[in-house]
Amino acid sequence: MTPLYAQVKSHILDQIRSGTLTAGKRVPSENELVTQFNISRMTANRALKELTADGFLARVPGVGTFVREATPRTSLIELRNIADEIAARGHRYSSRIEDLREINATPNLIKDFEFKSASPLFHIAIVHEENGMPVQFEDRYVNPFSAPNFLKQNFAEQTPTAYLLALLPADELEHNVEAIMPDANQQRRLKITNVEPCLSLHRRTWSGGHVVTSATLIYPASRYALYSRYNTGAKPQ
Amino acid sequence: MTPLYAQVKSHILDQIRSGTLTAGKRVPSENELVTQFNISRMTANRALKELTADGFLARVPGVGTFVREATPRTSLIELRNIADEIAARGHRYSSRIEDLREINATPNLIKDFEFKSASPLFHIAIVHEENGMPVQFEDRYVNPFSAPNFLKQNFAEQTPTAYLLALLPADELEHNVEAIMPDANQQRRLKITNVEPCLSLHRRTWSGGHVVTSATLIYPASRYALYSRYNTGAKPQ
């Protein structure tokens, strides 16, 4: 059974997504939600408080709760498909699959996937190339309960990111970015000749409360940077 | 009057900072907090829930609430003050100012600040330290029209970020993250002995349509990572 506060959150998010509630518009007050959903005010308060913490709403004491301008918290690293990015630059995309099979989760992976005990996982190692030059090494684990047919896909046609995004909407993302020196294996796969640092982007993706996939994306420093620009919704003086 | 839940939060955070509660240790249960502070369980629940959301605690249903491992990582999305982040980990913050003066904008800086012609700029170079160890080198330029008193501030008391944020709301942000090998100057300032890659985070901040500041923040890879986790607003809640 879905908790009541989560149902209220979903209801409001649906209205924002569908355009019924647009930026700046007032959301039902806590007391209005109490009568609409036949819940207690504490439950309505929790729903609105969490949506505010998530960056969707802004609350003004004595006035009301409002839909915020285009979510300022979602922009730094969008979930984009590297094949589309490369195509958008007018370059040729290709890939090389280096591994694709079922494995047993290690203790670290069990923690990553929030599993309670040992479990099989799917693994893919794939090198993405732009005009034949490796630009990203993707080392990804996939929850077989979320994507049971993962191993049967043709990843020469569609990247793992694109397949998973089409299958399951990502409702929560976690990113961790580090600078690393690639090990010999990674250097070989990325065809790095000189000593060159890399960006290591670790990403976990949730859908429906479960970790769908955990991926480490490695970019050679000379060929890639992460970029974002966005509006915070603050009021300029 | 400080809210009760905030008092409980402070009390627990103080114990983490002072070392009374270390990583992995169990925090008082909700019922124990109820009797200790003479509060209702909902208030105790709120304190523990928020500390969990803030990343300090981890809760296990049926077992208890525990202090999390302090991971030195900084938020990618929010504009946070490094002094607060370090204090929140219970560590000692200090800084070393290496430069603070007015300069003339170079062509690159003129472009960065969207100026039409040459102009003076303020410059600060400052090393941020955690328990005496350099963790960030900040190389920042500031628009004198936005913050005319910048050079007169005491940056031993307040970081440049904190000063500028209090002065002007950031209504637009731009980030660019790269992996770099630090040059000799940067190595010396960060006290890097071995060959070690660094994260370079370049950030421009707008307020009222003008570029207020342009900063390059350099983090040694071994001591820092950038982190973010957020809700995307996609369908399943």
Place this chain on the structure above:
DNA sequence: GAGTGGTCTAGACCACCGC
């Protein structure tokens, strides 16, 4: 079975806002 966290209720008092 005792203890834990997860959720929920039906009230309450308050500061604040706009009218």
Place this chain on the structure above:
DNA sequence: CGGTGGTCTAGACCACTCA
């Protein structure tokens, strides 16, 4: 003044874990 959000209470039922 009535409506808003911010906080708080004293109960409650549940699923879960651990001994």
